[in-house]
Amino acid sequence: MPEPYSYHGNPEQDFQDTIDSPPSGQLGYYVSTPIHSLEYTCLVHPGPKLAKRGEGDLPGINTPYWYISTCYGTPANLHIEDGRTGSVNLLLVGAPKDWLLIHPGSKTNLESCLRKEFPKHKSCTQFARYLDILLAPRWLRERDIEYSIVRQYPGEMIVTLNDTYHQVKNCGKNFTVAINFEFELGSSMPKDYQWCTKSCGQNILTEKDFQIPSNNEKASQPLTQHSTLDYRPKAATIIEIPDDVPSETVSDDGAATITCLPLADSDPVKDIHRLIAFSIKNRVPPGLLGCVTVEETEKTLRMFLPGQWMSSTILRVLLQICCSTRFSVVESLKLELSTPSPDSFKHLEYEDGLVFPFHVNCSDQASPKAKKNHWVLGIFNRRTMEFVSFGMDKAFTAKWALTLEKSMNVSPDKGCKIQYEAKPVRSFVWSAH
Numbered sequence: 001m002p003e004p005y006s007y008h009g010n011p012e013q014d015f016q017d018t019i020d021s022p023p024s025g026q027l028g029y030y031v032s033t034p035i036h037s038l039e040y041t042c043l044v045h046p047g048p049k050l051a052k053r054g055e056g057d058l059p060g061i062n063t064p065y066w067y068i069s070t071c072y073g074t075p076a077n078l079h080i081e082d083g084r085t086g087s088v089n090l091l092l093v094g095a096p097k098d099w100l101l102i103h104p105g106s107k108t109n110l111e112s113c114l115r116k117e118f119p120k121h122k123s124c125t126q127f128a129r130y131l132d133i134l135l136a137p138r139w140l141r142e143r144d145i146e147y148s149i150v151r152q153y154p155g156e157m158i159v160t161l162n163d164t165y166h167q168v169k170n171c172g173k174n175f176t177v178a179i180n181f182e183f184e185l186g187s188s189m190p191k192d193y194q195w196c197t198k199s200c201g202q203n204i205l206t207e208k209d210f211q212i213p214s215n216n217e218k219a220s221q222p223l224t225q226h227s228t229l230d231y232r233p234k235a236a237t238i239i240e241i242p243d244d245v246p247s248e249t250v251s252d253d254g255a256a257t258i259t260c261l262p263l264a265d266s267d268p269v270k271d272i273h274r275l276i277a278f279s280i281k282n283r284v285p286p287g288l289l290g291c292v293t294v295e296e297t298e299k300t301l302r303m304f305l306p307g308q309w310m311s312s313t314i315l316r317v318l319l320q321i322c323c324s325t326r327f328s329v330v331e332s333l334k335l336e337l338s339t340p341s342p343d344s345f346k347h348l349e350y351e352d353g354l355v356f357p358f359h360v361n362c363s364d365q366a367s368p369k370a371k372k373n374h375w376v377l378g379i380f381n382r383r384t385m386e387f388v389s390f391g392m393d394k395a396f397t398a399k400w401a402l403t404l405e406k407s408m409n410v411s412p413d414k415g416c417k418i419q420y421e422a423k424p425v426r427s428f429v430w431s432a433h
Contacts, residue, residue: 011098011151012137018073018169019136028070029170033059034177035066041177044088050182052212053083061085061180061205069094069170076168079129082205084162084190085180089152093331094174096151099158100135102165103146110165113143125194130201134167188212276301315357315375326352327379332359353381356400358392365396380404387420397421 034041045051046062053062061082072095081087091097102110114121114128121127140147152158154174160166189210196204276298319329328351335358356378361370376391378400387404389397401420 012149014171015098015100015149015169016137019134023071023073027074029074030066030068030070032066034064041066044090044177044179045181046085046179047181047183049184049212050085050180053182054209054211055213058205058209060178064177064179067176067178069172069174072170072172074170075134076166077129077132078135078165078167079126080163080165081160081180082126083180083182083210084193085182086162086164087160087178087180089158089160089176089178091152091154091156091158092175092177093154095170095172096153097158097174097176098169098171099150099152100137100167100169101148101150101160102140103148104161104164106144106146107163107165109143110140110145113145122200123194124196124200126196126200128165134169319355319357319377327355328353329355329357332357335359352383353379355379358396360396365393366399385419389420 041064044064050062056062059065067076067089089097111128114131118131122130137147137149150158151171189207195207195210197206198204316329316331335356358365358376358378359372360374360376361367361372362374364370365374365376374391376389376396378387378389378392378397380387387397387401389400392400397420
């Protein structure tokens, strides 16, 4: 069922209405360390200085936190970040988040008003956090406290600087990854900072926790992390990229000339090598793959070969290269986190169809809990109403054909049922060894 979002176009009014009439009952909001390895978690980093603190193990501060909202109205109450750090918050998928940020020039006024309103407050710098409150825009205006409200959408990152009070309201189901950060310049410890004590409660950050250890070899974090797992598929032999790369020139409805790569070799590995060569020859921007040089791009593209660890970013870019320009490649993360709703396909008015890269377990494709070690593919053609899968088993294919029917309001009774077909691929490419 689609999420019953009810937020306004005006985020400030939405914030005020939510506080005036808060949602009833318990609101499900998962806030904790990652529950399994996910490449998106490595997109945020605390910086070298903060990474050394606490031996590199301060959850949510110098290691990432996941924030998973299950409904409208889940909040992050008013606070500033621990240890006068900043924060980066990347919304990956789902409904928007509304941020209310207090202007730095109003910090002293805000704290004075809070201490007056709540005389039994704690004495630490984090006292506002322990009040466990959301402030209404009207309350702030009445006290001449300046603020800004920003609505964050998927793919956007919100950065809060040190000593910036902020609070958040989620507009529905969404998934965010966040971490704190610290600049290299400045003192080794924050000045004029009153640290939390045991009287503040559980999961507090103390001055001792925040120290940089003298021997910090253990504390340094790499910018990216890769797990070493024992279910890696058998690797393919790396061959040299040929100089002469075949291609075809086609016309898309007479509007534009497009160069595409014909993939028709009986050996998928050779096809993939040709795809890599085609990508380099046509100068795929290195930035799309997080690279700087052409050499780095070529090395990253080789991850597309069987047996290499594959990032969904690389897979998505390469699939878009070899697909028609009127087929959109769906983010694999969306497929893991939620079932498509009718809103997911509004853009199909302008597209011929969608390409679905599914990250699954080779032996148990339908299980959401099984370790992911295998990529399979589904292609939905809107014009022919066909869903064709490659490497997906028949049950998984049928499930997604039915999901597409429901999400697009297709009526089988009227002869509009989506036809589906599961096609195998060469077993040595996809089987785990």
